[in-house]
Amino acid sequence: MIPLKTPKKLIEVALPLDAINVAAAREKSIRHGHPSTLHLWWARRPLAAARAVIFAQMVNDPGYERHLGRGANKEKAAIERERLFKIIEDLVQWENTNNEDVLARAREEIWKSWRETCALNKGHPQAAELFNPDKLPAFHDPFAGGGALPLEAQRLGLESYASDLNPVAVTINKAMIEIPPRFAGRKPVGPRIPGDKQGKLAEDWSGAKGLAEDVRRYGAWMRAEAEKRIGHLYPKIEVTTEMVAERPDLKPLLGQKLTVIAWLWARTVKSPNPAFSHAEVPLASTFVLFSKVGKEAYVEPVVAGDSYRFTVKVGGLSDAATAGTKAAGRGANFQCLLSGTPISGDYIKAEGQAGRMGARLMAIVAEGLRGRVYLTPPEEQERTARQARPPWKPSGDVPARLTGGTCVPYGLKEWGDLFTPRQLVALTTFSDLVQEAIEKCRQDALAAGLADDGTGLDASGCGATAYAQAVSIYLAFAISKVANIGSTIASWMNDRGAFRETFARQAIPMVWDFAESNPFADAGGSLGTAIDKGAMSVRDFPRTGKGLALQADAQSQEISKNKLVSTDPPYYDNIGYADLSDFFYVWLRKSLKPIFPGLYATLAVPKAEELVATPYRHGSKEKAEAFFLDGMTRAIHNLVELAHPGFPVTIYYAFKQAETKGEAGTSSTGWETFLEAVSRAGFAISGTWPMRTEGAGRMIGQGNNALASSIILVCRKRDADAATVSRREFIRELNAVLPEALMDMTRGGINSPVAPVDLSQAIIGPGMAIFSQYAAVLEADGKPMSVRTALQLINRFLAEDDFDHDTQFCLHWFETQGWATGKYGEADVLARAKGTSVAGLTEAGVVESGKGDLRLLKWAEMPRDWNPETDTRVPVWEALHQMIRALNQDGETAAGSLLARMPARAEPIRALAYRLYTLCERKGWAEDARAYNELITAWSGVERGASEAGHVGSQASLDI
Incomplete structure (x- = not known):
C-alpha cells in the first residue's frame, strides 16, 4: 500500500503554552455570554484551550518538510512558528471569540495547510476520498459533554459533529452547534416585551441574534404568565412599625413592600430529649447571614420554654451565631436548641428515613434601597410557603453513593424530595408553560410569514413548528438553571451574600440550612435572570456551519469516520455524569419529550454503558477499573480505526493521579495506565502538553485540592507493520532525539520556551513518540517494556533519574518553587510526569497539600x-x-x-x-x-x- 504523506502538525512540535494557559484560566471567571451560562455541565473545557488545540491540530508545522525527509531551513521554520503562535495568542483571547478578522486569519491558515496536504497526496489511491482540496474534513467529538470542542471546531469553519451517550449532553450540543446556524439571520417573531428599551435600538438580527431575542420575548411571556398563576405564593414583605422598633436600621424602609430574594430555612427534627420530644428543633450549621465586616447580620434564636422563634440581628458576630446548633467535630452532629441534648448523625438519619424531617424559616433576604437587607420572618411568610400543593413531582432515585457526598442517608431518596412544595409548584408550572410557549411561538411565526410543513426539530425541520421548538429548548434550559439554585441542596454564602447552587461541587451532599430563591425576583435563581443569561449565550453562537448532535456510544459509534477528532473522555471515577445529570433530566424530560421522543424515551439517563469507574455499579473497585479501562480502550481503538489519517487525534486527560499498593509496591492507576490503554488501542503518542484548563478556583470538594490541569495527548495511528525493538535500541534512539527536543523546549528553539514546571510533562511527548511507534520494546528477558519503565528512561534526560520518583518530584519542585507554596494543579502535572502522585508524596511525608496548594516540608x-x-x-x-x-x-x-x-x-x-x-x-x-x-x-x-x-x-x- 502506498503510504500517505501526512505532515507533522504544529501541535506535534510546538505550542505557545503560556498564552493558552493564561487565557484558559481567565475564562473561568467570565460569565456574561459564555456557553457555560446556557446550561451547567461538569468539567467543561475552556473555549480558549479547545480553539487553540483544534487550530494547532490542523495547521502544518513549518518544519514539516524536514519531517518528511526533505531539507528545511530551521531559522525560517522558527519565524513561521512565531507567526502561527501570534495567531493562536490572538485566537485564545475571550474578546476575540467572535472577532471575524482573527477567525478569518485562523481559517485561512487551516485551509492553507489542508491544501498543502492534499497536494502532497494528489496521486494517492485514496486522494478522492480523503483529500478533497475544496472541502475541509468534518470534526467529531465522541465524548461531547458540555460541547466546548464541537463549538470551537464550528467557529473555526468546520462542519461539526458531537455525540454522547447522555441525553442532557446531546441536548446541550444541539442547542450550541445544531440549532443556531439552522435559524441564523431570522428576525424575531414574538411580540416585543412591554417597556423594553431593546425595541428603540437599531435592530441587527444577524447570526443567532433573532433567535436569542425570541428566547427573551417568550421567556418574558412565560415568566409573566407563571406569576399570574402562582405569584401569590411568593409575597413581598412589608417593613412594619414593629420591625423598625426592633431594628432601627430599617427606619428608611418603613411602610415599603420589599421583593424577597431568598427565604433561608433550617431543617428540623423532633428533639431526642423526652421532655421536648414534641418540639421540632433546628439543624443549623450557622446562624450567620452576612459576615462582611461592618455589615454583619445573624439569626438569634429566642427560646421560651418548649418553643422558640428566630429574630434577625445586625452588628458584631458571636461564636454562638457562627456555630449555629452544630456540635463540635465532623459529621451531622447537632445540639437541641431547647435542652442542649446532643443530636447524633444516626438519630438524624433515622428521622429522615422515617420522613420526619421538616424545615423552619430562619430569615428573609429582601431587596432594600441600597442593597440586600436581612429580616426577621413574619409568621405569614412561612404559612404562605406551606400552602403550596404541587400537582406533580419528579420520581427516580437520587444516587445512594457519590464521590463528594449524597443526601440519601437522610431520607432525601427521590429527585422530588430535593425540593420544597413551593419549589415543585414553580418548576412544574414553568415546565408546563414551555408547551404553551411552543404553540404561541408557532402561531406568531406563521403570522410573521414563516412557512410551516409541520416538521419538527428532531426531523431537521426549519419551519414554524421547528423554530418554535428551538426556542423552547432554551426556555427549558432556563428552568434547569432555576432548579440548580431552586432546590433544598442550594444554600446561602454568608461571605458573599449570594446563593450557592446545588452543584457547587460534583455531588449532591446534605445541606442543613438551605436557601429558597424567588423565581420572580430580579436576582440569582430567578427565571428572568436565567433566561437573560441563556439568551446572551445564544446570541454569540456561530452563525454559519453545519452542526449535528447525536446520541451514540463512543465504543461502537461510526460517526468519526474520516473526521478530525478531538475529545475529552470521562474522568475515570471523578465525576458520575449520568448520576448527576438525572437531576436535570427529570425536568428537561417533562418539557422536551414531545420534541425529542427518542432522546428522552427512558425515565432516567442511561448508566450501564457509561464509561465511569463506579465501584457500586460494578461490584468492586477492581471490576469498575477493569470496566473503565476495557471500555475506554475499545472507544480509543474505534478512533484509531475511524479518524482521518491526515491529522493526529487529540485527547484531553484530566484524571486525578491515584496510586494502588500491591505485592510489587506502589503503582499509578492514572496517568501511566491511561497511556498504556492509548498505546494498547493502537495509537502512537506524538505529543503531551499540559494545559491549565480549570482555573485556580474550581471546586471539586469543599476544602479539597482541585485538579487544575489537563494533559493533551496527541496521537497518530501506529503503522500496522510497526517493528519490535530491544531496550538497547530504544535507549539509543532516545539518546539521539531527546537532547535536541529538550534544547528546543528550554532554550526557545521552538520560539516559546516551556515553563520549568511543565518541562517534565512536555518531554514525555517526544519520548513517548519513540516508544509508542513500535509494536513493542522488548526487555532483556523478552517481555514487552511497560509504559512505567519507558517514562523512567525518558525522565533521565532531566538528570533526576538517579533517585526514586518522589525525590525526582521534590528536586524539580524545589528548583522552581523552593519552600514556597505552589498550586496543586502544577504539582499534580509534575507528579504524574515523575511517576508518583500528590497523595503518595503526602503519604511519604515530604509535602503538605490542601485547599488547592502544595509545599515541601x-x-x-x-x-x-x-x-x-x-x-x-x-x-x-x-x-x-x-x-x-x-x-x-x-x-x-x-x-x-x-x-x-x-x-x-x-x-x-x-x-x-x-x-x-x-x-x-x-x-x-x-x-x-x-x-x-x-x-x-x-x-x-x-x-x-x-x-x-x-x-x-x-x-x-x-x-x-
Missing part, C-alpha cells in the same frame, strides 16, 4: 520520632532532610544513629545533598545551601556515629 518540620525501618515509603529526599534535622537538633551522634538504620541510603543521601547544595548556591539561597553544606562537612563524624550505633558501609548504594 522543611527539615525542621520533620517528625523527631521518625523510624526508617518501619516507614514503608522512604524517599531519599525524606531521608536526607531527616538527617539534617537530626544533625541540627541533636548533633552528629544522633544523625549517625539514624544513618545506621538505613545504611543502603548513605550514598544517595550524600549525592542528593551535593546536588541540592550546588542548586542553592546557583540560586543564591545561602541559608538553604548552608544546611546541605553542614551535612556534607560533618559526614565523616556522622559515619563514625553510625559505626558506633551499628555498621554502615559508606559505599553502600540503594537499588532505585
Whole structure:
C-alpha cells in the first residue's frame, strides 16, 4: 500500500503554552455570554484551550518538510512558528471569540495547510476520498459533554459533529452547534416585551441574534404568565412599625413592600430529649447571614420554654451565631436548641428515613434601597410557603453513593424530595408553560410569514413548528438553571451574600440550612435572570456551519469516520455524569419529550454503558477499573480505526493521579495506565502538553485540592507493520532525539520556551513518540517494556533519574518553587510526569497539600520520632532532610544513629545533598545551601556515629 504523506502538525512540535494557559484560566471567571451560562455541565473545557488545540491540530508545522525527509531551513521554520503562535495568542483571547478578522486569519491558515496536504497526496489511491482540496474534513467529538470542542471546531469553519451517550449532553450540543446556524439571520417573531428599551435600538438580527431575542420575548411571556398563576405564593414583605422598633436600621424602609430574594430555612427534627420530644428543633450549621465586616447580620434564636422563634440581628458576630446548633467535630452532629441534648448523625438519619424531617424559616433576604437587607420572618411568610400543593413531582432515585457526598442517608431518596412544595409548584408550572410557549411561538411565526410543513426539530425541520421548538429548548434550559439554585441542596454564602447552587461541587451532599430563591425576583435563581443569561449565550453562537448532535456510544459509534477528532473522555471515577445529570433530566424530560421522543424515551439517563469507574455499579473497585479501562480502550481503538489519517487525534486527560499498593509496591492507576490503554488501542503518542484548563478556583470538594490541569495527548495511528525493538535500541534512539527536543523546549528553539514546571510533562511527548511507534520494546528477558519503565528512561534526560520518583518530584519542585507554596494543579502535572502522585508524596511525608496548594516540608518540620525501618515509603529526599534535622537538633551522634538504620541510603543521601547544595548556591539561597553544606562537612563524624550505633558501609548504594 502506498503510504500517505501526512505532515507533522504544529501541535506535534510546538505550542505557545503560556498564552493558552493564561487565557484558559481567565475564562473561568467570565460569565456574561459564555456557553457555560446556557446550561451547567461538569468539567467543561475552556473555549480558549479547545480553539487553540483544534487550530494547532490542523495547521502544518513549518518544519514539516524536514519531517518528511526533505531539507528545511530551521531559522525560517522558527519565524513561521512565531507567526502561527501570534495567531493562536490572538485566537485564545475571550474578546476575540467572535472577532471575524482573527477567525478569518485562523481559517485561512487551516485551509492553507489542508491544501498543502492534499497536494502532497494528489496521486494517492485514496486522494478522492480523503483529500478533497475544496472541502475541509468534518470534526467529531465522541465524548461531547458540555460541547466546548464541537463549538470551537464550528467557529473555526468546520462542519461539526458531537455525540454522547447522555441525553442532557446531546441536548446541550444541539442547542450550541445544531440549532443556531439552522435559524441564523431570522428576525424575531414574538411580540416585543412591554417597556423594553431593546425595541428603540437599531435592530441587527444577524447570526443567532433573532433567535436569542425570541428566547427573551417568550421567556418574558412565560415568566409573566407563571406569576399570574402562582405569584401569590411568593409575597413581598412589608417593613412594619414593629420591625423598625426592633431594628432601627430599617427606619428608611418603613411602610415599603420589599421583593424577597431568598427565604433561608433550617431543617428540623423532633428533639431526642423526652421532655421536648414534641418540639421540632433546628439543624443549623450557622446562624450567620452576612459576615462582611461592618455589615454583619445573624439569626438569634429566642427560646421560651418548649418553643422558640428566630429574630434577625445586625452588628458584631458571636461564636454562638457562627456555630449555629452544630456540635463540635465532623459529621451531622447537632445540639437541641431547647435542652442542649446532643443530636447524633444516626438519630438524624433515622428521622429522615422515617420522613420526619421538616424545615423552619430562619430569615428573609429582601431587596432594600441600597442593597440586600436581612429580616426577621413574619409568621405569614412561612404559612404562605406551606400552602403550596404541587400537582406533580419528579420520581427516580437520587444516587445512594457519590464521590463528594449524597443526601440519601437522610431520607432525601427521590429527585422530588430535593425540593420544597413551593419549589415543585414553580418548576412544574414553568415546565408546563414551555408547551404553551411552543404553540404561541408557532402561531406568531406563521403570522410573521414563516412557512410551516409541520416538521419538527428532531426531523431537521426549519419551519414554524421547528423554530418554535428551538426556542423552547432554551426556555427549558432556563428552568434547569432555576432548579440548580431552586432546590433544598442550594444554600446561602454568608461571605458573599449570594446563593450557592446545588452543584457547587460534583455531588449532591446534605445541606442543613438551605436557601429558597424567588423565581420572580430580579436576582440569582430567578427565571428572568436565567433566561437573560441563556439568551446572551445564544446570541454569540456561530452563525454559519453545519452542526449535528447525536446520541451514540463512543465504543461502537461510526460517526468519526474520516473526521478530525478531538475529545475529552470521562474522568475515570471523578465525576458520575449520568448520576448527576438525572437531576436535570427529570425536568428537561417533562418539557422536551414531545420534541425529542427518542432522546428522552427512558425515565432516567442511561448508566450501564457509561464509561465511569463506579465501584457500586460494578461490584468492586477492581471490576469498575477493569470496566473503565476495557471500555475506554475499545472507544480509543474505534478512533484509531475511524479518524482521518491526515491529522493526529487529540485527547484531553484530566484524571486525578491515584496510586494502588500491591505485592510489587506502589503503582499509578492514572496517568501511566491511561497511556498504556492509548498505546494498547493502537495509537502512537506524538505529543503531551499540559494545559491549565480549570482555573485556580474550581471546586471539586469543599476544602479539597482541585485538579487544575489537563494533559493533551496527541496521537497518530501506529503503522500496522510497526517493528519490535530491544531496550538497547530504544535507549539509543532516545539518546539521539531527546537532547535536541529538550534544547528546543528550554532554550526557545521552538520560539516559546516551556515553563520549568511543565518541562517534565512536555518531554514525555517526544519520548513517548519513540516508544509508542513500535509494536513493542522488548526487555532483556523478552517481555514487552511497560509504559512505567519507558517514562523512567525518558525522565533521565532531566538528570533526576538517579533517585526514586518522589525525590525526582521534590528536586524539580524545589528548583522552581523552593519552600514556597505552589498550586496543586502544577504539582499534580509534575507528579504524574515523575511517576508518583500528590497523595503518595503526602503519604511519604515530604509535602503538605490542601485547599488547592502544595509545599515541601522543611527539615525542621520533620517528625523527631521518625523510624526508617518501619516507614514503608522512604524517599531519599525524606531521608536526607531527616538527617539534617537530626544533625541540627541533636548533633552528629544522633544523625549517625539514624544513618545506621538505613545504611543502603548513605550514598544517595550524600549525592542528593551535593546536588541540592550546588542548586542553592546557583540560586543564591545561602541559608538553604548552608544546611546541605553542614551535612556534607560533618559526614565523616556522622559515619563514625553510625559505626558506633551499628555498621554502615559508606559505599553502600540503594537499588532505585
